[in-house]
Amino acid sequence: MAKVAGKPHTGRTGLSDERLRELFREMVLVRRFEEKVEERFRAGDLAGFLHVAIGQEACASGVCAALEPDDVIASTHRAHGHTLARGTHPNAVMAELYGKVEGCSGGYGGSMHLYDVTRGNLGANAVVGGGLAGIVGAALAFKLRGERRVAVAFFGDGATNTGAFHESLNLAQLWDVPALFVLEDNGWAESTPAAQHIPVDDLCKRAAAYGMKAVEADGQDLERVYEAAAGARAHAVSGKGPVLVHLRTFRLAGHYVGDPQIYRDKDEVRRLRETKDPLAKLRARLELSDSEVEALEREIEAIVEGSVAFAKAGTDPKPEDALKWVYA
């Protein structure tokens, strides 16, 4: 199947300005939420470890904007963005990071196991590639039942080396299931740059290896991401088979919160922050004024601060409830 390259854009996507503003707001929310998470982690508030999606907001928002409410997603360890973009309230996410009962996983999951099943979020996964095969199964279920729904797996370039990736793409294509494989290619697998772990120059070839359709887009451009995802969804849901959605993006922070990124050129990181910020791109695109943005930032700050207050005031789960969910 042919690979469809992203077309150079001149026109509109079909997203109204109003919708784009909403999505900009969403991306700002994700950004500020992630910064707040970093701050709270440094202050010693948050247990475990965390991976923020700073720089990859457009991937989450763009793809999720193209989905229907009864589509399902499976995320990675870098899940806060996907979770917020799928509609889970920041209060519920922050409360989960604080290990509270009010958290979206009841305090049982934490940052890497954010679930919101009623919003079609089948969970963040700490095992690289762990959720891909499950997405194939979900898509299969939709197909068997004749439902017009897609199952979407988010993963990074590191995951494309796992056996799970290859087995899942192979099976998905073989059985023509309505799945989207969204590759957030940020060029890094933790501390290992792509050149050190990927022997092909273009990851779309990995879809071609399975005869699967692939689409590419600039992961920092929300509208391009949306376009690619919407097109892919239409393809999949019409029974034409799964699609690899290859988004070239940039991780503007470390792999995990507190990662000093000693393996990365600091100047390069600074340069990327200046030139590849998806928020800046969309803001410019919408021609938002300083005062509009400041007002929005204040609003978002209140929401994010509010989520911290909500979380801190939350309820700790009872220790004796630790065994509550082991068996259905």
Place this chain on the structure above:
Amino acid sequence: MATEVRLPRLGQGMEAGTIVRWLKAEGEPVRKGEPLYELDTDKVTQEVEAEANGILLAILVREGEAAVGTLVAQIGEAGEEVSAAPAPAVEAPPKPEPAPPAETAPPPSPEPPLEPRAARVKASPLARRLARERGVELDGVRGTGPEGRVVAEDVALAAAGPRPPATPVLAPAAEAEVVPLSQTRKTIARRLTEAWQAPVFQLSVSADMTRALVLREQLVARAAEGEIKPTVNDVLTKLAAAALVRHPAVNAHFAGEAIHRFRSAHVGIAVAAPNGLVVPVIRDADRRPLAEIAAARADLVARARAGKLSLADLADGTFTISNLGMFGVEKFTAVLNPPQAAILAVGSIEERPVVVAGQLVVRPLMHMTLTCDHRAIDGADGAEFLRTLRELLEEPGLAL
């Protein structure tokens, strides 16, 4: 209002870091995002950025280790007051208190001294429990399990402790048949030696069995087809049980540290079995009707003779009756059946002349000797029990 600069937590598990050097001086302006100082964690040295704009008002921890969260500097407006002396660098952990000098505590208040044991006795958990429950000393029990382990059967045998006849049999030495001791016999021998060491006394009485014999005949006449016919021994068992519950001091075990007095009378009946004497127990003899006692006795005796008694049959006796009357023995003294505190030796019923209301008459008399463990039972207790038993035998209606 000054912004506090606190040592950040840069990775999970980080508890403290070492400030290597400051990149800004006190009084210098700083901007948010500018590197402020170098911090050494256990993984790497990295620059920590300022989180606010302003003047670096004060450096509170110049260098060295500080715990995460320590206030290390203040950033604010020029001329602002800086808050008072901050928390110092992380203190060395407090030295442990010197251990209190070892006191020679007085030894615990005197328990009876434990028997010195050369080595731990190998016994199965089940055997240990049975030994505990029956007051059997494990190191006195010979083990027949692998590697000499004491198993349940060994304890049961030790607890059941059959007795040899009171009079030993001597054979002419030249024509002696040499019978090596079987395990069972060894156990019996050991247990009896143990029992012999208890300080005992004996009390004797003869009971006029006239009424008891009449009662027995009536019961036999009324016994239905197929029902076990009660014997005089059954009547004795029932009446002894009745007497025992009236005199719990005699319905007892001596258990080393304590005397256990039982509310129910589980009467053991000595029976000659193929491997030696065994003492199956009729449980709750005080509460069961005579017909049941007869049936239980018949069953136990049959099984004892066939060698088919179970552990349960031999367990929990509170008192034992040994009757050699069927052999014509008129009277004898029985050896205690530990941990039971008393045992009754019963002889044959013989017609004897007695004086009743000044007249010489002939009555069927049965001699009984009660052996008591003086550690558990005093003379008066034993005497009162025996008197009651005799009264009941002579007038069974008094048992009602």
Place this chain on the structure above:
Amino acid sequence: MRELTYREAVRDALSRALRADDRVFLMGEDIAEMGGSMGVTQGLLAEFGPERVRNTPISEMAIVGAGIGAAIQGMRPIVEIMYQDFLPLSMEQIVTQAAKPRTMSGGQLSVPLTIRTQGGAGWSPGAQHAQQLESWFTHVPGLKVVFPSTPEDVRGLLWSSIYDDNPVVFFEHRTLYPLKGAVPDELEPIPLGKARIHREGEDVTVVAIGRLVHEALRAAEEAEQEGISVEVVDPRTLLPLDEEAIVASVRKTTRCVTAHEAVTRGGFGAELAAVIQHGAFDYLDAPIERVGARFTPLPFAPVLEEWCVPHAADVLAAIRRTVGRHGD
């Protein structure tokens, strides 16, 4: 009552479920036209078609993962792993992606997946086709583990496993497939977590699983001739375990032998022994004996295999050891 072989009994449960319930479908290698490498699924393709009886590529990870995804979406998939030696290929999916989401999500979803597999020595398959790994899965909270030994049990328990809302790893035994046994005319579901007493006895309890249930019964017959009365108990479900019945039996007999075809060290007999010694400590008149395979990868040569794998004689020897005496 009628008679079915163990194989037919499995097939009977599968076909009844497929017939009655659209949510049920099968996935596995060679299960369609070939009817499975052990012939269990013969005839099912013809009756139910390729959408519901699906041959898969050799992709154990994806097979299990797709089963998980479909199960989460409300289907009742039954996946087959051809030989349990291939279970390790899908371990991450089983142990993490199937067993943990219910807890990690705070109870938002369940994974009603059944994973069927088989194994067993006795035909010189060599080390890679004869492992017995059931004990590994009893160590994973969130899974259930079933290992039936008779046609009636395998049919009734497979049905209950399919309709259990938790992921079940269901072990069949190769040498038992041709075993004939009486089964009720109508399928009677057998609850998970209930042991079966095959034979009552007074002197020693043998707790056996899989093929060793039958070896234990043979050993019990022989022991009877020696005056040893043997009780044979088959847990049938290893997780959850019917601790009550097993402990009650040992309290009655005061002696115990565990028996399985799996390697003794770290085998399920170790867990049984721990449970029993704890529940029946004051009742044990002898140490608990464990019967299992020798600690080696299974060698090929028939004489070597025979020596390594346990048989009735090994169970009998263990029985004798429990009642043994000084000098025996």
